Amino acid sequence: MIGDITYTVPHLMYWDWRIAADLFIGGVGVGAFVIAVLNSLYYKDKYPAVSKIGAVLSPILIAVGLLFLLSELGHPMRIWRTVTGFNASSPLSWGALFQTLMIIVGAIYARMWLKPGSSKAARNLVGIMGLPIALIVGANHGWLLAISPARPLWNTGPATITAMIGFATTGMAAILLLLCLKKHKAPAAKEPSAAWMIQDFRALLVGALIVQGLTFLVWYISLNYGSADAQAALAAANESYGPLFWFVGIGLGLIVPILLQLSEIIGKRDTNTMPNVPLTLLTVVLILVGGYVFRYAVVMGGQIL
Amino acid sequence: MSISRRNFLKGAGVAGAAAASTAVPGCTGTRETNKPGDGPRYGMVIDLRRCFGCHACSIACKAEQDVPLGRFKSWVNVSERGSYPNVRRDFLPVLCNHCDNPPCVSVCPSGATWQRKDGVVMQDDEICIGCKYCIQACPYGVRYTDPKKKSAEKCDFCVHRLDQGVLPACVNTCNARARVFGDLNDPDSAVSRLLASTPVQSLRPAMGTDPRVFYIGLDQAAAKPVKKQSSLLEA
Ligand code: SF4
Ligand code: SF4
Numbered sequence: 260m261i262g263d264i265t266y267t268v269p270h271l272m273y274w275d276w277r278i279a280a281d282l283f284i285g286g287v288g289v290g291a292f293v294i295a296v297l298n299s300l301y302y303k304d305k306y307p308a309v310s311k312i313g314a315v316l317s318p319i320l321i322a323v324g325l326l327f328l329l330s331e332l333g334h335p336m337r338i339w340r341t342v343t344g345f346n347a348s349s350p351l352s353w354g355a356l357f358q359t360l361m362i363i364v365g366a367i368y369a370r371m372w373l374k375p376g377s378s379k380a381a382r383n384l385v386g387i388m389g390l391p392i393a394l395i396v397g398a399n400h401g402w403l404l405a406i407s408p409a410r411p412l413w414n415t416g417p418a419t420i421t422a423m424i425g426f427a428t429t430g431m432a433a434i435l436l437l438l439c440l441k442k443h444k445a446p447a448a449k450e451p452s453a454a455w456m457i458q459d460f461r462a463l464l465v466g467a468l469i470v471q472g473l474t475f476l477v478w479y480i481s482l483n484y485g486s487a488d489a490q491a492a493l494a495a496a497n498e499s500y501g502p503l504f505w506f507v508g509i510g511l512g513l514i515v516p517i518l519l520q521l522s523e524i525i526g527k528r529d530t531n532t533m534p535n536v537p538l539t540l541l542t543v544v545l546i547l548v549g550g551y552v553f554r555y556a557v558v559m560g561g562q563i564l
Numbered sequence: 565m566s567i568s569r570r571n572f573l574k575g576a577g578v579a580g581a582a583a584a585s586t587a588v589p590g591c592t593g594t595r596e597t598n599k600p601g602d603g604p605r606y607g608m609v610i611d612l613r614r615c616f617g618c619h620a621c622s623i624a625c626k627a628e629q630d631v632p633l634g635r636f637k638s639w640v641n642v643s644e645r646g647s648y649p650n651v652r653r654d655f656l657p658v659l660c661n662h663c664d665n666p667p668c669v670s671v672c673p674s675g676a677t678w679q680r681k682d683g684v685v686m687q688d689d690e691i692c693i694g695c696k697y698c699i700q701a702c703p704y705g706v707r708y709t710d711p712k713k714k715s716a717e718k719c720d721f722c723v724h725r726l727d728q729g730v731l732p733a734c735v736n737t738c739n740a741r742a743r744v745f746g747d748l749n750d751p752d753s754a755v756s757r758l759l760a761s762t763p764v765q766s767l768r769p770a771m772g773t774d775p776r777v778f779y780i781g782l783d784q785a786a787a788k789p790v791k792k793q794s795s796l797l798e799a
Contacts, residue, residue: 263785266642269634270705270792273696333694333714337674340693344675351673351697407667408771409703488770488789495791562700563792 272562277331279555282400283429285324285358286422286554287547289397290430292317292365295372296386296393304379306456307372312437313430314372318365320433321396325358350403354396361396364389397423404561411485411492412561417478424471425550431464432546439540457539465520468546472513488564496560504556512549516542597664597683604747605683606721607776608735609758610657614742617642617655621734621743625659628722628733635708637719638734643786654786657743659734660685660706660719661767661775668698668707668718676715683748683776684723689715703771705790721745748776 295313298306329335341355368389371382401419408414438456482493497504519542523535598605617640625631625638638659645652662685668677669685676692679685687698687707692715699707699716707718722732730736735743746755764778767787 263643263645265786265788265790266644267790268636268639270790271708272792272797273699273709275797331695333696333709333716334692337691337693340674340676340691344673344691346670346673346675348670349673349697351671351695355673406671407701409667409701486770491788564789 272559274331274558274562276555276559277327279551279558281324281328281331282403282422282558283324283551283554284327285321286397286400286426287429287433287550288317288320288322288324288365289361289393289400290426290428291320291433292361292368292389292393292430293397293427294430294434295368296383296390299386300383302459306459308438308441309434309456309460311372313434314365314369316433316437318362318369321358321362321365325362350399350406354399354403357392357396357399361389361392364392394423397426400426404558410561411489411564412482412496412557415478415481415485415489417474417481418557421471421474421478424467424474425553428464428467428471429547429550431460431467432543432550435460435464435539436543436547439536439543457536461520461524461539464542465517465524468513468517468520472517475509475513492561492564495563496556499563500556500560503552504560508549508553508556510549511545512553513546516546516549519545596681597679598681598749600749600751603681603749605749605776606662606726606745607683607748607755607778608659608721608732609744609755609762609764609778609780611742611744611758612655612779612781614740615640615655615657616740618739620737620739621657624733624737625719628725629719631717632710632712635710635717637706637717641786641790645785654783656779656782656786657734658704658706658767659777660721661704661773661777662721664774664776665772667701667703667771667773671697671701673697680723682726684721684726685718686720686723687716687718689713689717692716703768703773703789704775 291313295310295317298313299310302309304310329338332338338355341352345356346352364385368382368385371377371385398419401422404410404413404422405415405418435457479493482489484490519538523538619640622636622639626636629637631637638657641656641658643654643656645654662683664683666677666679666685669679672678673695674691674693676688677685677698678688689710694709694714694716696709696716699709707716709715710717722730722734725732731745735745744755744758746753748756748759750756751760758780759778762780764780765782765784766775766778767782768789769775
């Protein structure tokens with residue numbers, strides 16, 4: 260006999276792709292809200308389509324994410340127990356509370372964008388009030404996983420930060436996806452066209468993707484050079500989900516989009532030419548697919564040890 | 565105090581019931597377990613020098629707790645290590661550690677997992693929403709979901725027996741007498757005397773859970789967490 264063998268009872272994996280779907284879709288919704296509000300405040304409604312799309316997408320996506328979470332529960336009809344048995348030390352209790360609050364605030368904000376003649380000041384106020392809630396929901400998604408020492412792959416600070424930045428990039432990608440699908444007007448048109456918004460937002464997207472990559476690197480280093488438990492958890496996750504994670508989650512979802520958009524930024528110094536819409540479309544689809552695969556691999560891989 | 569395996573908890577039934585009545589399931593307030601003098605705090609010592617891996621405890625638990633097929637509340641890991649001729653085989657009985665700082669209680673969003681004053685970590689099927697967060701939070705992999713009840717389950721030290729002054733089924737059935745159970749707050753209890761006289765270890769102390777199941781002769785290398793297979797998804 261060589262090496263170590265342990266004979267034990269079956270040890271199952273209890274969370275499946277639906278948890279990743281909740282984190283991903285809900286996260287895109289949070290990101291879309293933040294981008295909608297910041298766009299409205301920073302660009303002073305220069306690009307109303309961005310804010311409108313983000314505002315409408317946000318509550319819908321967060322609600323869909325919540326549905327995925329409910330479908331994963333053994334007793335979804337008992338969800339009200341999270342209110343009556345509220346546990347202040349449980350990230351899930353806070354998550355349920357703030358995610359519900361986010362849907363309500365997001366729905367009000369979307370309504371204000373859709374209703375003609377609604378006050379801009381009131382809309383901005385609702386948006387500003389929603390921002391901290393969105394950030395809490397975003398952080399909660401990372402904190403939910405990071406809290407448990409029993410799961411060393413998740414149990415690191417950078418996990419939460421990477422998750423939060425992931426929301427911003429995927430939220431932005433979702434908005435850009437819809438912008439790309441809109442009709443594009445000529446550059447000379449009075450109203451700035453979707454294509455021109457893409458131009459402005461691209462640098463922001465590339466910047467956020469690079470920051471996301473760097474925080475991921477910190478996360479990876481903290482595991483790779485961390486405790487024996489962290490190293491073992493990383494190796495175990497890599498063994499089962501490594502190819503999917505590295506090839507799709509990081510390669511196609513992060514590195515290729517950065518390269519594609521950098522080539523577009525470097526190749527087209529003349530800002531008067533139309534941005535390459537199909538290329539942007541490809542970029543955002545890759546970011547979204549990669550974003551989901553990233554979360555899936557982390558949720559599943561983290562349960563192995 | 566003389567200890568017999570039949571009536572070891574003489575009087576503890578009353579104490580246990582009193583302890584249980586002060587804690588309310590579904591209410592996740594402060595989680596203070598009894599300090600010495602306040603009442604019992606239950607715990608177990610497993611003497612690995614005595615365990616010979618007969619799995620009687622696993623079977624007794626299955627029968628007593630009606631544990632579904634393919635799931636276990638208490639079992640024995642068997643590990644073989646080394647290269648011939650320097651090989652060794654270890655038996656490691658595993659069950660809920662009824663931690664003093666139980667992460668499963670901290671993360672439960674519904675209050676379904678809670679802790680009695682006597683330290684027993686409980687799980688209430690009627691309240692559990694089946695989120696499985698407690699399963700993710702437990703560093704020892706001792707929780708599972710019941711395929712029929714759809715709620716998270718775990719060992720409860722056989723409280724239905726404890727409250728009647730009877731030992732947990734696994735302790736009662738262990739023919740090597742490797743399991744010693746009792747009140748850690750009572751300096752005269754068998755478990756306290758054993759703890760006072762023999763060095764003990766606990767599983768994964770770095771997790772900060774403060775387990776109340778102790779081992780004599782534990783080799784931490786044999787107590788590594790078990791790797792799950794990605795193909796073994798809960799049905
Ligand atoms: S061993 Fe696991 S299930 Fe038992 S009390 Fe500790 S954390 Fe909870
Ligand atoms: S599965 Fe049940 S006991 Fe476990 S954390 Fe969720 S609600 Fe609590």
